Amino acid sequence: MRQTWRWFGPHDLASVDDMVQAGVEGVVSALHHVPNGVVWTPEEIAKRQNEIAHFKSGAPSGIAWEVIESLPVSEDIKKQKNDWRAHIENYKTSIRNVSAAGLKVICYNFMPVLDWTRTDLRWQVPSGATCMRFDINDFAVFDIHILAREGARADYGDAIAEEAARRFADMDEPTRAALGRTITTALPGSTETMTLDRVREHLAEYGEISPDQLRQHFIDFLEEVVPVAEEEGVRLCCHPDDPPFSLLGLPRIMSTAEDYARILEAVDSPSNGMTLCSGSLGARPDNDLPAIMKRFGPKVHFLHLRNVTRDTADPVSSFFEDEHLEGGTDMVALIAEIVREERRRKAEGRADHQIPMRPDHGQDILDDLQRRSQPGYPTIGRLKGLAELRGVMHALEHPAYGLRD
Template sequence: MRQTWRWFGPKDLVSIDDVRQAGAEGIVSALHHIPTGAIWSPEEIEARKAQIGTLSSGAPSTLTWDVVESLPVSEDIKKQTNDWREHLDNYRTSMRNLAAAGVEVICYNFMPVLDWTRTDLAYRLPTGATCMRFDLADFAAFDLHVLERKGAEDDFPEDVRAEAAERFARMDDDQRAALARNVVFGLPGAAESFTLEDVRHHLHEYSVIGEDRLRSHLVDFLSEVAPLAQELGLRLCCHPDDPPFPLLGLPRIMSTEADYTWLVESVDLPANGITLCSGSLGARPDNDLPGMMERLGDRVHFLHLRNVTRETDGIPCSFHEAEHLGGGTDMVALVKAALAEEARRKAAGRADSSIPFRPDHGQDILDDQKRQAQPGYPAIGRLKGLAELRGIVAAVSHTAA
C-alpha cells in the first residue's frame, strides 16, 4: 500500500517539508485555482509537479504527484446543460495532459452541488481535540429555517423537525450565519463566493433531475472518458457521496455497495473504478467496508482511510470524524482486505498492484489548533492517523509472512 498525503498547493498551511517529515511517499493534489470545466494545461501540471518535488531549501523532496483529487466534473456535465459538451472535451484534454506528465490516478465525484457537507468544522471532543461533525438536527435547522427550502419538511422525521426548530430559536444571528457558512463550505470555492441564493439557484436546476436521470448522465460521462483512460493507462475512481444519503432534495447515486456494483458494471472497463472512502461510506450502518474491499477490490484504484462515529441510529444520522482506529469501521479488517487484494494483483502481474491510500482527514490535536489548516486536514492529526495505519500494515504483513 503506497502512502500518500493530500496537499492543497502552495497556500496549504501544511507544507511539502511537513509532508516529507511525515514519511509519506506520494502526494494527492489538484489545480484548485483553475476554474471547473477549464483545461489543465501541461505548463500548470508541470508547475505543480515541481512544487511537489521541491523542499523549501530547494533540495529534492523525493515526493511525486501520484493521484489527482479531484479533476472536477462540472455541474454542467452532471446536468447536461449549458457548456457541458465543451467541458467534456476539456476534461478529456486534461486527462491527456495528466497522462503525458505521468500522473495515472484521477479521483472525481458526481455529487450534485455539494462536494461534502458538515454542520461543524471544529467540534470539540472530550479529549480536547476538534473534528468535523454532521449534526442532523442542525442541518435540518439550516434546511428548514435558514435556506427555507420548499418541501424540506418532508425530508425529516417529526422529532428532528421539532429539535431543529428549538435549536434555530436559540441561535443568534452570528450562530445562524456560522451554520450557513459551515454547510456552504462544502461547495467548491463556496467559502469565499457562494450565497444562499446561489444554493437555491442550483437546487432549482436540479429539481427536474432525479436519481435515474443523474445515473444516466454519469454513464454518459464515463462512456466518453473511461475508454480514453483505458487507452492512456489512466485509472479513474469515483468518490462516494459525503455523507452517503440524500440532502437538500438532491439525488445521491454513490452511497452503497449496490451503487458501486452498478458503476463498474455499467461501463465495464478496468479503468473505470472506485475511490473506497471508509469515512464517507462508513456513515451508513449498512455499508460493510471490509466486505466491499473483498468483493469490489479489483476496481478499487484509491483508498481514503478514515473513520466516523455515528451518533444516532438510522439513515440519515448524525456523526463525527473519529480517530482512524476508532469509529464504526473495523480498520484492521479493511486494511487486511486491501493487502489481500494487492497480493492477488501481484500474482496476476498487474502494474497497479500497490494501491495508493491516504490518511483521510484527522482530528486537530496539539499545534494543529493553532495552525488552522484546511478543515479536516491537520498536520499532526493526519500524521497520527498515518502512523496508526502504518502499524496495521506492518502487523498484518508480518503475520501473513
C-alpha cells in the first residue's frame, strides 16, 4: 500500500513538515474552497500542488498531491434538478484539468443532503482520549424535534422515538443548538454547511425520489463522466455512505456490497471503482470487509483504513470511532486481502498495483487534546493509527515470515 495522509490546506494544524516526519509517501487533498458544481481551474490546482511541495521554510518537501478527496458531486446532479447538466459538464472539465496536472485518482461520494454525519465530535472513551460518535437516539432528537421533519417519528420505532423525546426534554436550548450545528455544519471534507432551513429545502426538492431513482441518477452521472475519465487515465472511486443507512428518510445507495455491485456492473470500466472505507462500511454488521476487498479488489482504487465499535448488532446502530486495530473489523484479515490484491496486480503488470491508503480519522490523544484539530483528524492520533497499520502491513509483506499465497 502507498501510505498517504489527508491534508486540508494551509489552515490544517497538521503541516507539510508534520506529514514528512510521519513518513507518508503522498498527500490526499482537495480544493474545499471551490463551490460545488464549479470548475477546478488549473491555477487553483497548481496552487495546492505548490503548497504541498514545500516545507514551511520554503525548501522542497519531496512529497506531492496524489489523491483527490473529494471532487464533490453537487446536489443538483443527485436530484437531476436546476443546473445539473451544467454541473456535469463542469465536472468533466475538472477531470481533464486535474489529469493534466498529473492527478489520476478522484474520490467522491453520492450521499444525498448530508455528507458523513456524526452527533458528537469529541466523545470521551475510558482512556481519556476523545473520538467522534454517531448516536442514533441523538440523531432522532435532531430529526424529530429540532428539524421537525414530517413523519420522522415513524422512521425510528417506538424505543428510539421515546428515548429521543426524553433526551430532547432534558436538553437546554444551547445543547439543542449545539447538536443541530454538529449535524448540519460540514465536517472536514464535507461539501456544504447548511442551515436547518436549507436542509428542509433540500428534503422538499428530493421529494419522493426512491432508491431506484437515485441509483439511476448516479448511473446517468457515471455514463457521462466515466468516458472522460477513461480518456484521461483517471480512476474514479466512490466512497460509501457514512453511516451506511438511510438518514432523514432519504435513500442511501452505497451502503453494502450489493450496492457497489449494481453500480460497478452498470458502468463497467477500469475508471469506475471503489473507495473502500473500512469504517463507513464497518458500521453495518452485515458488511464483511475482507470479503468485500476480495470481491471488488480489482476496482478498489483507494483505501480508508479505520475501525468503529457498534453499540448493537442491529443494521442501524450507534457507534464510535475506535482505535485502528480495535472495533468490529478484523484489520489484519482486511490488510491481508489488500496485500493479495496488490500481488495479483503486480503479476498482471498493472501500473496501479500499489493502492493508496490513508489512516482514516483517529482519536485525539496526548497533545491532540489541547490542539483542537479538525474533528477526526488529529496529528498524533492519526500517526498512531498509521504506525499500527504500517506494522501489520510490513509483517504481512515480510519475505521470510509474511503472508503466503
